[in-house]
Amino acid sequence: MSAPNPAAPTPASAQPQHAQPQHAQPQRAQPHNAESRPHGAHSAEAHPHSAEALGRTLTFVAFGTYQADSHPRVRVLIEGLRELGHRVVELNEPLGLSTADRVSMLKQPWRVPALGARLVNRWWTLARRGRKLRKRFAADGQQPDAVLVGYLGHFDVHLARRVFKGTPIVLDHLIFAAGTAKDRGQKSQLIGRALGAIDQRALAAADVIVVDTAEHQQRVPDELRDRSVVCPVGADESWFRAGTESAADGTSGDGPLSVVFYGLYTPLQGATVIGAAAAQLAGAPVRITMIGKGQERAAAEQAAGAAAQVDWVDWVPAAELPAIVAAHDVALGIFGGTVKAREVVPNKVYQAAAAGCAIVTADTPPQRRVLGEAAELVAPQADRLAADLRRLAGDRELLAERRRQAGALAAAEFTPWAVAAPLVAKVCPVTNTSGSAPAPSTKAPAAPLSPRAALRWPLIKRGTRRVAPRRLLEIGAGQGAMGARLVGLTDYYLAVEPDETSYQAAKSRIEPRGGTVVNGTSDDLTDPEPFDLVCAFEVLEHLEDDAGALRSWAPLVAPGGYVLVSVPAWQHMFGPWDKAVGHYRRYSPDELSQLFSDNGFEPVDVSLYGWPLAFALEAIRNRVATGEPKSEESASQQTAESGRWLQPSRKISELAVDIGILPFQGLQRLVPSKGNGIVALARKRS
Incomplete structure (x- = not known):
């Protein structure tokens, strides 16, 4: 979910009020958080790829124009590497454009040069800071073990390759540009081919390619696939913390089932399916909060109709979103019918599980593999979704069990360190294990091209x-x-x-x-x-x-x-x-x-x-x-x-x-x- 204006007020309707229970209140799952992290088999310190277990601390440079507030994936990786005891130095100059902004430029090509100018400005600063950092490392006889290029890093990966020559480059390739543009309404085959070429060039420039699902791994070209590693999206500590705080408040009871959806209204999300399900739930003890905006918002509202019990919220500050989601019983995932929808597990599923919500989402191969029995997996159809929400509203024991299962799964597999561990395992064989700077090249430098x-x-x-x-x-x-x-x-x-x-x-x-x-x-x-x-x-x-x-x-x-x-x-x-x-x-x-x-x-x-x-x-x-x-x-x-x-x-x-x-x-x-x-x-x- 992209970050909104930090000054935007949080609508009261986004924070549901629960009725006081008339019988024993179901116990909410106690989500993992940084303060109560267990030690032993499920602790970062004991993981075989922690600094303690490896006997050395790896140094990563988190590099690029990534925007961690609106694209939290890179923040999860950085947190995870640090939780495993490794060092992360950030060289970040945010571009200040969301994925939606970038895709919209494809429909307005006259705006593209402005993107190029903005990128050059950020790159100049990144290159200058990167060269200073390399000099500091060289003065100590050291070099980074790897450079992590945060998404969207399709162009940044090439700059990283030039600034940090001789250092392994890790590309967090969470999205394929061509597929994302198509999902968001870009129909030009010419632009699709061009974006596909940008994808391929970015992948070829990386020594390690990080993807989020096995389906996306299969999209990596055959000759590059052995460089790839699957790291789930996961959730950062703010979501686990929100879940713990909400559980401590004991805010679950016998009132209407509170359901939340948040994100961009793109075909991937299937918001029109949710709207149609809401129409079928008119009069049922279910209250749905829909947070966000996008190309299918109007269609979703029309599908819901005036009688639906839905609160439509344009946006909330990203910093407040975890607490708002954690205050709901159920979080909705995605219900789109696109190719992309069948290949991803969205951010919100990981985040809402960490917040202790029950998860209801489409039954797709990657979501079934990641969530298993810990979520309600339904066909992406309005009647199926409506029936499942009615069932949860009428069976509080099942609701409590689904919340407990989601929280337990998140604590075991969606924590930052659990997400980052496969990356460390993949990076270790390609790092400079001595940690010393490489010998200077004897090759004459290429002359600059005009x-x-x-x-x-x-x-x-x-x-x-x-x-x-x-x-x-x-x-x-x-x-x-x-x-x-x-x-x-x-x-x-x-x-x-x-x-x-x-x-x-x-x-x-x-x-x-x-x-x-x-x-x-x-x-x-x-x-x-x-x-x-x-x-x-x-x-x-x-x-x-x-x-x-x-x-x-x-x-x-x-x-x-x-x-x-x-x-x-x-x-x-x-x-x-x-x-x-x-x-x-x-x-x-x-x-x-x-x-x-x-x-x-x-x-x-x-x-x-x-x-x-x-x-x-x-x-x-x-x-x-x-x-x-x-x-x-x-x-x-x-x-x-x-x-x-x-x-x-x-x-x-x-x-x-x-x-x-x-x-x-x-x-x-x-x-x-x-x-x-x-x-x-x-x-x-x-």
Whole structure:
């Protein structure tokens, strides 16, 4: 449940009043809490993955833009690690957006750049704080054992990988972005595919992937599944404490059965099923409190009708929610019919069990597996739900037993330390068991990419990995920033660069990483063996005879081999910058595909990139070019110098560029039909 305005008042209707009992009052389960935690087989201290049992204390860095007040999952993990005796250092810069806010942006793409700007701001602070923390660790000859990226960490995981190089990265992947967006009304297949790609990229960046159910574990790609571990969502100590305090008040009696639902009104929740059940319960001794809002709120109210005994509450402060829930007899889980509803156990089920409520929720495989006999599991249908609530209202002994069972299950399995223990077990084999800092790398650091080059790098990397070349040639390597990265994707890398100044820069960046750079053009090559992949980035537009260039490259490509190129897109965008750097033209995807087809190559993948950032960058470049004195240089001279224009300074770290660009690398995936640059892969015809 997302955090509301802390100043919002708690409606009186959200706190039910119970009638005084006329006979023996059922005893409420005594939930576990931090003050009364038992020792022994069920204590954190005795767990085999506690610091005491392991004989060492692991150090975790909780990292990212997570928001623990509205997304309590990460708070449960942090509490659990600490209860097990391990150390957690938090580096947290909350983004200030709920899941609902982020999903709504998908329906309003013009708001997405604002998300990118906000993310860059938070990342800059996180990177600065992270580097300071690493220095402190290094001064003590130590390093963190693992970095825990809290959800929603789909982008944060990439920053963590860069800031904490050499440290295992743990991604709390509680939700799959594509599935969540679909559940909340996003119907675009294009956006769904883009979000799916963001999911996959985030998973691939993690050393350990934390999911909440076995069903979600099966959604992790086969090649990554052995990195995953199931940790139930659990509940933080505030819920156990609320349950204990409510039990001490003895507020259960013979009045109407008090039932509470809370959360967002999304299809996952099945709030319309609850509303229809409430209509059937009109006149029964059942009072339902519905807390929250969302896309199905109006439909739920309509289904309930005016006669239903329901209190509709828009929102309550998150800090007050545990006590409000604990004051009810029954908490409702989820009753949706979506795919997502059949794969999750929601936060509220764990939380309400910790608060000592009886649980009534849909009978789905994950909920049956987690809750067993400790909950009322019903078909997600209004008549079944209404019948079950009537039964609990009329059988106080059964109600007391369900509350006792839920509280006991929560105390045994939903505590923070019980939730975190599987994570520690998974992390232990991949941590640096000595706790000492790793030896410094001898590999030369990669040069920073220009912002535009950084936007096209994911597409270039994807194309290169698709080919998996044994031998790779880059024509026109410029200052070597891209080549320094390509070296690691092939067994043999060779580059040619005709401009002497750029050649010297490329040589200094590429050769320490194992590649070779030649000062010249592809015509100067004497290597008799052809290449599996020939690359030319931002080259074709500089050549008056681009078709002739492609034909001249063909002998360099092995039979069945490929060329991978990037070019600026759309001739109608040809402007001052293009003239200043010696461009002859720009291309549409169809024009580039035709150029390949006419000159011995078969297009395989032709993709636009750059929305929205590259459009802003182009406007800036055109302004810069307009302000420059008119050049009398030839096109060849302009081309030779183009690779040096507006390139990042050596003083600018790779990390600084990554921080600014990485969010936009993700954003451009959301709108792949828009861009002002093209990356294209084509296969040589037999």
